[in-house]
Amino acid sequence: MVKASLFELEAVTAVARTGGFRSAAQSLEMSASALSHAVASLEARLGVRLFNRTTRSVALSAAGEQFVADVAPALAAIGSAIETIGERNAEPSGTLRLNTSAGAARMLLVPLILDYIRRYPGMEVEIVTEGALVDVIGQGFDAGIRLAEAVPPDMISIPIQPLLYSAVVGAPSYFEKRNRPTVPSDLLQHTCIRARMASGRLYRWEFERRGENLLIDVPGRLTLDESSLMLEAAIAGAGLAYLSEYAVAAHVAAGRLVKVLEDWIPPYPGLCLYFAGRRHIPAKLRALIDLIRSKTDLPV
Structure with missing residues (x-):
């Protein structure tokens, strides 16, 4: 032979x-x-x-x-x-490149990414935020973080949170001369802050209760494509906004915003870490996966 x-x-x-x-x-x-x-x-x-x-x-x-x-x-x-x-016995070292949305980065920066850096002093982390989904492998990223429903089907995904929640909010000043909506159709009589998605389409607000599902194309004079701007506009009394519960929680607690239609807001699948399927996962990425799996206190 x-x-x-x-x-x-x-x-x-x-x-x-x-x-x-x-x-x-x-x-x-x-x-x-x-x-x-x-x-x-x-x-x-x-x-x-x-x-x-x-x-x-x-x-x-x-x-x-x-x-x-x-x-x-x-x-x-x-x-x-x-x-x-x-x-096997080496500490992770090098650079971990992640692609995600700005909202997800804000949510996970302190409880996950900064904790990762503290645990692994040999690691550097680079986060690139984009609204649209990108080819993480083709653009040189180690992994992406997106909502579970947006993860490409050919990728391996690791759940970070089971569910996320949204909220419809308005400033107390907005409600001084307006009744609070009690059903989603009431929004058609309100001023809303509309959201332009990365795809270019306008987001239709989603509601569900007792098996009834509704999508409302809300009226409004202000359309924005970034959630932090929508939050600022809502606090300023410009109208009602449909935002993540995480983004508005502190402002609701402080009395700067008021939640409405709470019993109509459905949960949705949370964030996932995702990466290309392969036999060997690099130590730097494996360390992040292990950290995610060890945490039970990530924000929802």
Whole structure:
């Protein structure tokens, strides 16, 4: 039986991946001549040409394509096993890049992300906030944090909260000359602060009670696309706003806002951490997952 060293197999797959001996040698941090010798030696023992070479290009032969297709998954598994055992007793280090919404970042910054940084001094965290869902893998993020209903189906998701709640709120000054709404249809007679979604559509306020579900296209003269601006406008008495319970709780407690239609507000699935499915999860991401699973006091 023909034997091949791990080094020779890595050399073959590196040339196939990069398309050349020089670039493959750079990726493996070795000389091009040593890499070329390793590939030629393996070809000689196999009795098969794995690459078709010219002075200007290198391309896999038909036999080479099949060989790399068979060998590459095994090499990846070996590399993953080596990396996993190497990280077993090591503290996470490096940079963790997360993509999420501004609202989710505000909610989780102190109880989760800052706690993560305190626990793992070798880690740096970069958070990018965007309203629209992005390709986290294609844009170089380790993971994303979004509402459960927005997580792409091909991703692995880790629940952060079971449920979240919203609230319809208005300032006491707004209600000085207006009756408080008691059913959702009353909103059609009120001034509301409308929300423009990242998709461009206007958000229709959602209500549910005893199996009755309603979507209300509320009237209003002010339309905003950022929740903190909606909150400021509501506190200033500009109209009613539909916001997260987390965002308004302190203002309700302080008397700056009043909640209405509380028995009509349905809960919705909470935030999830999500990432691409793979056999090996990096230590830095595994540490965040373990921290999420250990916490029972994250805001809802």
